[in-house]
Amino acid sequence: MGKHKEHKPYECSECLKCFSKKRNLVSHARVHTGHKPYQCNECLKCFSIKGSLVKHMRQHTGNKPYQCSECLKCFSEKSNLVKHMRQHTGNKPYQCSECLKCFSEKSNLVKHMRQHTGNKPYQCSECLKCFSEKSNLVKHIRVHTGDKPYQCSECLKCFSGKSSLVRHMRVHAGDKPYQCSECLKCFNHTSSLVTHMRLHTGDKPYRCSECLKCFNKKCNLVTHMRVHTGDKSYQCSECLKCFNQKCNLVTHMRVHTGDKPYQCSECLKCFNQKSSLVTHMIVHTGDKPYQCSECLKCFNQKNNLVRHTQVHSRDKTC
Structure with missing residues (x-):
């Protein structure tokens, strides 16, 4: 109550805020003037208040005088210790007035409120797209700059986002934490599991606006x-033949390179297409998957079945 009744004779000429001590007015005035007289002798960063410089210097000295009594973790600032203690106490003092959701830090509440207000204060200077969080703007800027600061230590592939690197690292670790509840197949991306589940549910959410054909993957609709x-x-650099899918161009290029990556495990014969190897394997297995609907005769190749059906067609015309 003494603070409320305290005489404050020193008034800021800019914002009319009042102070009880002249030195506090002097420090406050730097907010308007931008004057920062206190400089760090390590990194030369400047501050308007001496206390801020003192806190900053702890980053260089490694001094962390504030220790958590629960886990003994140390902090350079008391405010950070106060925030950390909420992890142990579960205290969430900041509540959203719209949905009543609670947060342990005020900054998280401020970010959350933008979902209700639709406020997006961070704008890209290149395309003018707006974001509700500064971190999302930073990530977006990399689309324009091409910056990829996160590098895989295994294959040196680079990524623009840390989350993308984390997902990629599962390829090397063989980690597949997302499991299908139907067939128990595992995936390293949650998006891959979502797409896979459509095989069981039959869901095809992507529809062609021209012929209304539906697809379970967006990429398949784009290709269609x-x-x-x-x-x-997709154009072949050798013969200039064009294709509507990249995979078809890759397969076609083997005509020019002579590459035959698919090898038969029985006779070691090689093929430039996987489908050709599958067809060839029938020679070894004796499988005859193509059956005539007229006489039920079976064939090991589809073209043999097609030639055979012509016999029935001639018989009907006669």
Whole structure:
């Protein structure tokens, strides 16, 4: 109560805020003037208040005088210790007035409130796209700059986001934490599991606006749309033949390179397409998966079945 009744004769000419001590007014005035007289002799960063410089210097000296009594973790600032203690106590003093959700830090509440207000104060100077959080803007800027600061220690591949690197590292570790509840197949990305589950549910959420055909993957719809648009953006550098899918171009290039990556485990014969190897394996297994619907005769290759059906067609015309 003494603070409320305290005489404050020193008034800021800019914002009219009052202070009881002249030195506090002097420190406050730097907010308006931008004057920062206290400089760190290590990194030359400047501060408007001496106390801020003292706190900053602990980063260089490693001094952390504030210790958690629960886990003994140390902090350079008392405010950080106060925030940390909420992890042990479970205290969440900041509550959203809209949905009543609680937060342990005020900054998290401020970010959360933007979901209700729709406020997006961080704008990209390149494309003017807006974001509710500064961290999302920082990530987005890398789309324009091409910056990829996160590098895989195994294959040296770089990524623009830390989360993308974490997902990629599962390829090397063989970690597949997401399991299908139906067939127990595991995946290293949650998005891959979501896509896989559509095989069991039959869900096909991506529909072609031209022919209304549906697909369970967005990439399959994008590829399909080229049938309607006639887009063939993948061109062979050797013969200039064009394809609407990259995989078809890759397969075609083997005609020029002579590459045959698919080898038969029985006779070691090689093929440039996986489908050709599958067809060839029938020779060794004796499997005849193609059956005539007229006489039920079976064949090991589809083209043999097609030739055979012509016999029935001639018989009907006669």
